Amino acid sequence: MTDYRIGIDVGGTNTDAVVMDGDDNLLAKTKTPTTEDITSGILNALDVVLDDSGVSEDELDYVMLGTTHATNAITERRGLNEVGVIRIGAPATQSIRPLLEWPDDLAEAIGNNVAILDGGHEFDGRLLNDLDEEQVRAQIREFADVDAFAVTSVFSPVRDDHETRVAELIRDEVGDDVPISVSNEIGSVGLLERENATALNAALTSVASEAANAFVDAMNERGIDANLYFGQNDGTLMSVDYAIRYPIFTVASGPSNSVRGAAYLSAVENGIIVDVGGTTTDVGAVTEGFPRESSVAVEIGEVKTNFRMPDIIAIGIGGGSIVSTDGGVTVGPQSVGYKLTEEAKCFGGDTLTATDLEVAAGTIDIGSETPDVDAEIVEAAREYVRERVEREVDRMKTSAEPVPVVIVGGGSILVPDDIAGASEVHKPDHYEVANAVGVAIAQVSGEVDRIYSLDEMDREEAIQHAKDEATDNALAAGADADSVDIVDVEEVPLSYLPGNAVRIKVKAAGALDH
Amino acid sequence: MKITTDNIDDFATGATVLGTGGGGDPYIGKLMAQQAIEEHGPVDLIDPRDVPDDALVIPSAMLGAPTVMVEKMPKGTEALSAFEALETHLGQEAYATMSIEAGGLNSTVPIAVAAALGLPLVDADGMGRAFPEVQMVTLTMGGVSATPMSIADEKGNSLLVNTVSNEYAEAFARVTSIEMGGACMIGTYALSGAEVREHAILDSMSLAHDIGEAIRTAKHRSRDPVDAVLELTDGYELFAGKITDVERRTEGGFAVGEATLDGIDDCEGRTFTLDFQNENLVARDSERGVVASTPDLITVLDAETGDPVTTERLAYGHRVRVIGMPCSPKWRTDEGLDLVGPGYFDYSIDYEPIETLQQPKHD
Numbered sequence: 081m082t083d084y085r086i087g088i089d090v091g092g093t094n095t096d097a098v099v100m101d102g103d104d105n106l107l108a109k110t111k112t113p114t115t116e117d118i119t120s121g122i123l124n125a126l127d128v129v130l131d132d133s134g135v136s137e138d139e140l141d142y143v144m145l146g147t148t149h150a151t152n153a154i155t156e157r158r159g160l161n162e163v164g165v166i167r168i169g170a171p172a173t174q175s176i177r178p179l180l181e182w183p184d185d186l187a188e189a190i191g192n193n194v195a196i197l198d199g200g201h202e203f204d205g206r207l208l209n210d211l212d213e214e215q216v217r218a219q220i221r222e223f224a225d226v227d228a229f230a231v232t233s234v235f236s237p238v239r240d241d242h243e244t245r246v247a248e249l250i251r252d253e254v255g256d257d258v259p260i261s262v263s264n265e266i267g268s269v270g271l272l273e274r275e276n277a278t279a280l281n282a283a284l285t286s287v288a289s290e291a292a293n294a295f296v297d298a299m300n301e302r303g304i305d306a307n308l309y310f311g312q313n314d315g316t317l318m319s320v321d322y323a324i325r326y327p328i329f330t331v332a333s334g335p336s337n338s339v340r341g342a343a344y345l346s347a348v349e350n351g352i353i354v355d356v357g358g359t360t361t362d363v364g365a366v367t368e369g370f371p372r373e374s375s376v377a378v379e380i381g382e383v384k385t386n387f388r389m390p391d392i393i394a395i396g397i398g399g400g401s402i403v404s405t406d407g408g409v410t411v412g413p414q415s416v417g418y419k420l421t422e423e424a425k426c427f428g429g430d431t432l433t434a435t436d437l438e439v440a441a442g443t444i445d446i447g448s449e450t451p452d453v454d455a456e457i458v459e460a461a462r463e464y465v466r467e468r469v470e471r472e473v474d475r476m477k478t479s480a481e482p483v484p485v486v487i488v489g490g491g492s493i494l495v496p497d498d499i500a501g502a503s504e505v506h507k508p509d510h511y512e513v514a515n516a517v518g519v520a521i522a523q524v525s526g527e528v529d530r531i532y533s534l535d536e537m538d539r540e541e542a543i544q545h546a547k548d549e550a551t552d553n554a555l556a557a558g559a560d561a562d563s564v565d566i567v568d569v570e571e572v573p574l575s576y577l578p579g580n581a582v583r584i585k586v587k588a589a590g591a592l593d594h
Numbered sequence: 595m596k597i598t599t600d601n602i603d604d605f606a607t608g609a610t611v612l613g614t615g616g617g618g619d620p621y622i623g624k625l626m627a628q629q630a631i632e633e634h635g636p637v638d639l640i641d642p643r644d645v646p647d648d649a650l651v652i653p654s655a656m657l658g659a660p661t662v663m664v665e666k667m668p669k670g671t672e673a674l675s676a677f678e679a680l681e682t683h684l685g686q687e688a689y690a691t692m693s694i695e696a697g698g699l700n701s702t703v704p705i706a707v708a709a710a711l712g713l714p715l716v717d718a719d720g721m722g723r724a725f726p727e728v729q730m731v732t733l734t735m736g737g738v739s740a741t742p743m744s745i746a747d748e749k750g751n752s753l754l755v756n757t758v759s760n761e762y763a764e765a766f767a768r769v770t771s772i773e774m775g776g777a778c779m780i781g782t783y784a785l786s787g788a789e790v791r792e793h794a795i796l797d798s799m800s801l802a803h804d805i806g807e808a809i810r811t812a813k814h815r816s817r818d819p820v821d822a823v824l825e826l827t828d829g830y831e832l833f834a835g836k837i838t839d840v841e842r843r844t845e846g847g848f849a850v851g852e853a854t855l856d857g858i859d860d861c862e863g864r865t866f867t868l869d870f871q872n873e874n875l876v877a878r879d880s881e882r883g884v885v886a887s888t889p890d891l892i893t894v895l896d897a898e899t900g901d902p903v904t905t906e907r908l909a910y911g912h913r914v915r916v917i918g919m920p921c922s923p924k925w926r927t928d929e930g931l932d933l934v935g936p937g938y939f940d941y942s943i944d945y946e947p948i949e950t951l952q953q954p955k956h957d
Contacts, residue, residue, distance in 0.1 A: 172748040172775075175626045175670030175706060202775040203662050209749070234666050270664045272625070376907065475911030480838055 084135045087520025088122055089146040089311070089337050089513075090114055093358035093400070093418045094490065096516040097125035099133040104344075104521055108133035109513045111490060113418055118149060119294050126302075137303045142592060146311030146337045146519040149291040150284045150327045154186075154381040159290070160283040161259075162191035164223035166216075167275060168199035168242045169234035172208060178232075178275055183382050190283045193226055195219045199242045200234030203581060204533055208234055211242050213249060220253040230282035232263035232275040238531040238581075240264040259285040259325070266328065266387050268529045269583070273377050273386035280380060281328035288327035292320050309558065309592070313390055315340040315371045315518065316525035316589055319558035328387060331380055334515060335362045335392045339371040341518025342486040345508035351484035352476050352502075354469060355514065356491035358400040359415040363472040364392045366486075370567070370587075388527070393472045397465055399491035400424070401434040409460035425451035437461050438493050462496065470500045477501065488514035524560075525567075525589040526553025533581055542584060543569065550588040564590035595800065596636040597705055597715065599628050604806030607902070609701035611805050611823060612798070614891045615905040616849075616873035617698015617724025618660055622667060624702045630670065630709035637705055638714035640690060642796050645787035649689035651716055652680055652784045654707040655700040657728070657745075657767055658777025663699070669748035672779035673707040676746040679754050680781050683742050692716040692790065694731055694783060696798035697724030697873075707779075715799065720783065722795035722922045723891050726848065726872045728767060729760035730934050732924040733783050736793025743767065743782040747774035795922045801826065809900045819900025820915050829919035830952050832877055832885050833866040834859050834897060837912045848872050853908045855916070858897075868892065868916065870905045875939050877916060882951075886918035887941070889925035889934045890948040893917050918948045 083102030088095065095114045099107045110128040115121035122145065130137065153159050165178045178194040179187045197219060199211035223229070229250050233242040243262040250260050261282040267274030296308060310323035311333040323330060338355040342348075343366040355362045365372040374391040377384045396413020400420045404410045411434050416423040423429035426439040426447030438444045440453035477483055482503035487495050488511040497505045510517060528549040532542035547566050554564050570585040597605065606624040613620070631637060645651065654673055656663060673691075681687055691711065693704045696719040708715040720731030728740055740763035746752040753770060757763045763782070771778045785793070804826050812819035820831060835855030842851035848871045855866040869876040874892040879885045886892050894903040897913040924930055926947060936943045 169666065171669045171750075173667045173669070174748075175668045176622070176629055180625055180629055200666070203659070203665070206775070208666065208775065269661060271667065272664070471913075474836070475909075478910050480910075 083142070084140050085142040085144060085520050086126060086129060086140060087144045087516040087518070088125055089334060089515035089519050090118055090122060090148050091334055091357060091515065092148070095121040095125045096513045097129045098510070098513050098516040098520055099129045099135055100517070100520045106510055106517065107135065109510060109516065111512065118147060119291070119298060122147070122295065123298050138305065140304055140306040142309065143299065143304070143306045144309045144311060144317055144519045144522060145295065146333045146515065147291065147330060148334065149287055150330045151332070153284060153287040154280060154331070157185055157189040159287045160189045161227035161286050162225065163193065163279055163282040164220070164226035164229045165194045165275070165279050166219060166229060166231050166246060167194070167196045167233070168211065168231070168246060169271070170196045170198045170209065172200065172234060173271065176272065179279065181384070182276070186381055186383065190279065191226060193223050201239045201242070203235055203238065205239050205536070211245060216246055216249050217253055220250055228259040228261065228282040228285050230261045230263070230275070230279040232271065232278050234271060236262075236264040237269050237529065238533070266326070268386055269531065270377070270386045273384050276383045277328055277385040277387040280383065280385065281326060284327035285324060288330070289324045292324055296320070307592070309524070311337050311519040311522060312525070314373070314388055314525060314527070314587070315390075315522060317519070317522045317558070317592070318524065322557045332389055332392065335364055336371045336390045337518035337522070338362065338488060338515040339364045339366050339390065339518065340369070340522060341514035341516070342366070342488040342508070343369050344521050345488070345510055345514055345517060346486045346506040348484045348486050348506060351486060352473050354473065354485060354487045354495060356487065356489040356494055357398045358420060358490065359396070359398045359417050360394045361397045361469065361489070361491070362392050362394050363469070363476050364390055365476045368567070391476070393475060395468055395472055397434070397468060397494070399433070399435045399494065403432045403434060403437060403457075403461055405457060409457055409464055411461050411464050425449065434461065434465070434491065434494050444493055465494050466496050466499070469495050473499055474501050487511065523589040524554060524558045524592055525587055526550050526555065526557055526559070527585070527587045528553060529583070529585045531581055531583050539582070542582065543571075543586070546584045546586040547588070550586040554588040554590055558593050559590035560593040564588050595639045597627070597631065597639055598636045599631050601803060601807070602627050602631065602702075602705070604803050604810060605705065605799070606702055607806035607809055608802030608804065609697055610902040610904065611893050612701070612722070612802055612891065613697030613724040613902070613904070614873045614893050615870055616726065617695060618663065618700065619904070620699050620702045622663055623656070623699045623706065626668065626670065626706035627702050627709065630706040634709045634712065637708045639717050639799055640714045642716050642718045642787075642790050642794065645690065645716060645790060647786060647788040649787040650684065650686045650784060651690050651692050651787060651790055652677055652688045652781045653692040653694045653720065654704045655694050655780050655782065656703045656777060657780050658771045662776030666775060666777060668779055670706065670710055672746040672748055673711060673781065675750065675752045676744040676779055676781040677711060679744040679752050680742060680784055683754055684784060688713060689787070690714045690716045692718055692794070693799060694720040694728070695724045696722055696795070696802055701799070701802060716790060717799045718790055718794040718796045719798045720794055722798050723889070724873055725934055728764040728782065731783065732795055732922065732930070733785065733793050734760050734933060735924065735927070735929045736789065738783050738785050738789055738793055740764070740782045742784065743780055745770050745774070746779050795924065812900060820895055820917065823895070823900065824917060827919040829917050830948060831915055832892070832918045833857065833864075833879060833916045834861050835866055835914065837908055837910055837914060840908050840910065849905065851905065855914070858913065866916065868894070869941070871939055872905070874905065876936060876941055876943065877918065884943055884946070885951050886948045887936045887943060887945055888939060889921040889930065891919040891921060893919070920948050
């Protein structure tokens with residue numbers, strides 16, 4: 081069995097890549113610096129692992145990419161679409177207009193085109209107000225110059241008819257080329273957070289398609305005719321077409337890839353994952369092999385959103401963290417970042433970094449010099465790191481019960497093997513490229529997160545409906561029909577409301593479609 | 595003082611502290627207020643002592659299910675019809691509006707109402723904190739009736755309700771809110787300036803503002819934010835600890851539960867439990883027994899930032915500091931304790947003021 085795959089994960093400091101065969105054996109790995117344009121760094125990494133593995137371009141079947149294009153576009157307000165943000169829900173919701181709490185420059189960057197139109201539903205599926213199709217058409221024409229539309233209707237997680245109809249009207253008015261994002265496909269109950277996520281998604285479609293196209297072109301130039309997939313932030317993959325439609329799901333895919341990769345490399349299905357990078361350490365949790373989702377609103381670019389995001393705590397400690405010895409030894413949060421090989425003492429620089437301490441202690445051998453550091457300082461810095469990591473590991477746990485802890489990432493050496501609260505500590509082989517492994521082994525998934533009224537259908541029917549829709553979504557994202565399984569079903573009754581409203585979340589995942 | 599888009603965040607943070615873990619997220623109310631102030635200008639927060647004796651003050655609030663409030667926000671003009679109905683019925687124009695609770699969502703909603711109606715907001719409320727039901731206000735004890743109550747939705751529907759007790763007012767308002775789609779705006783406890791001074795809790799909105807400001811600026815002045823809050827509220831730090839367990843269940847529409855903490859720093863070696871029903875109601879220390887109970891205020895703050903942590907966000911591993919603050923003396927009467935004391939929430943403990951509980955015990 082060949083089925084050669086390349087997994088590539090773009091991080092803030094390094095771009096990591098691995099080549100794996102069809103049995104998930106790792107054949108080659110590399111860490112190369114992330115480049116400003118991202119794509120050239122990806123291609124550098126790709127060239128290295130192809131060389132090292134001896135796998136030729138035409139033997140590659142899949143390329144899986146975890147990238148930060150979307151995240152960077154939001155933080156840098158770069159390349160964002162002008163978006164027509166349409167909310168359906170008047171006369172309700174007018175007390176808080178769309179984008180009200182966005183940072184001004186981000187709202188400006190997507191054009192600040194907002195409208196609140198008649199329509200929407202109540203919590204139990206009753207009509208809140210009729211959709212006024214003429215009003216919708218007039219508004220679409222007024223948004224003549226926008227690059228994309230974001231449509232959010234009140235209680236669309238209960239009934240999505242108005243969103244669907246508005247999307248049809250947009251198609252009818254402006255044709256097939258303008259991307260449309262509808263909120264029920266992106267977020268859950270909580271209008272503002274769902275609307276924010278939908279608007280960000282609409283803003284990102286051009287960035288996503290440019291990145292995908294550039295990458296596909298580059299692969300074609302190298303004679304690679306492999307299927308391309310993007311990593312999603314739930315630790316699964318999506319096809320290129322899907323990624324262009326739902327670029328928001330690539331945000332925070334990096335930490336998710338690490339969690340998946342660490343779980344795979346260590347065979348720990350449930351536990352805590354500590355990923356030590358160049359600047360930060362991400363602490364996350366793995367549940368049944370998948371990253372645990374955050375249960376609270378997560379901010380992206382200072383905007384509150386409620387689509388699924390991994391539950392990750394980042395702390396400012398990494399291999400490039402600057403060590404301070406003024407009044408007690410501290411590590412980070414300042415870091416030399418990608419300039420480690422210029423500024424760190426072990427590379428002949430002037431800055432004492434966390435990496436230098438380990439070189440001095442003789443636990444690693446990199447760089448050109450061995451810095452002379454007091455053993456007491458090394459010990460104090462290690463204790464500092466231990467205490468911070470232990471605290472966050474503890475916060476990630478759901479109870480006092482000891483759990484397995486897996487340590488991965490380039491800076492793993494900084495974290496001791498005897499973490500308090502851990503039942504066992506793993507530093508698996510290939511720990512430094514766990515993120516690239518994570519994206520290479522990932523499955524393709526589909527999700528659904530809806531509210532059902534159990535007055536209208538019984539519980540079994542509702543769950544089946546959600547399962548069918550999740551499976552359809554997995555197929556649309558590129559999963560193989562025969563291998564799709566339901567991996568998670570969650571049921572949350574909604575309090576304070578009559579009508580037996582229940583929120584059902586289902587996730588389906590399967591192998592890549594051959 | 596003026597409530598502007600610049601200081602609205604401080605009101606919201608302070609309201610969360612006074613919300614004692616519940617009261618609904620002031621975030622939605624804050625955004626409503628922000629937009630209303632942008633559209634209509636700043637709101638005057640007026641001293642209750644300056645309100646004429648016979649002036650009509652109509653408190654306003656949102657009522658309904660939290661899920662609905664975060665999905666179907668108000669239109670913003672519901673209060674217009676609600677106030678109009680009450681003004682016609684009472685034959686008097688409203689002089690100002692007021693919050694019925696200083697904690698949580700309904701502390702910030704009246705700011706938006708005041709802006710939209712062009713009315714000032716009286717610096718007072720009916721709880722000095724948050725409680726889950728409409729009748730749990732000091733105004734009830736003063737004999738102020740919750741009705742005539744006007745209830746309005748975003749579609750333009752409005753009802754005027756008259757009931758024989760404030761408990762009935764609560765019940766009818768709940769039923770109506772469901773028909774209105776799960777949330778509605780109410781005008782209730784219409785009262786005179788003289789009654790505000792006699793029966794309401796005064797200066798509580800400016801206290802919310804000051805608490806929010808203290809937490810925000812403490813970070814910049816590298817001062818302990820918790821100390822700053824205690825100073826403003828005459829409060830006590832009850833415990834510093836790590837949450838080791840949170841147990842939750844839903845009972846009769848309330849989010850009921852218990853959080854357990856293991857002591858850190860000075861509290862090392864002790865444990866602490868916190869009982870909540872939407873709001874934090876009883877705090878117990880493993881060595882000292884009950885250290886605070888409703889109606890005194892119990893609030894959980896993040897150990898580092900001092901930001902308030904609501905009961906729904908309590909989670910294993912979070913390092914927090916728990917503070918207790920004395921409630922208004924109005925709540926410490928027999929009548930007050932009947933309404934909101936430990937017994938009302940089914941705790942078989944006798945209420946003792948937090949100041950007494952904090953005195954060193956002599957064996």
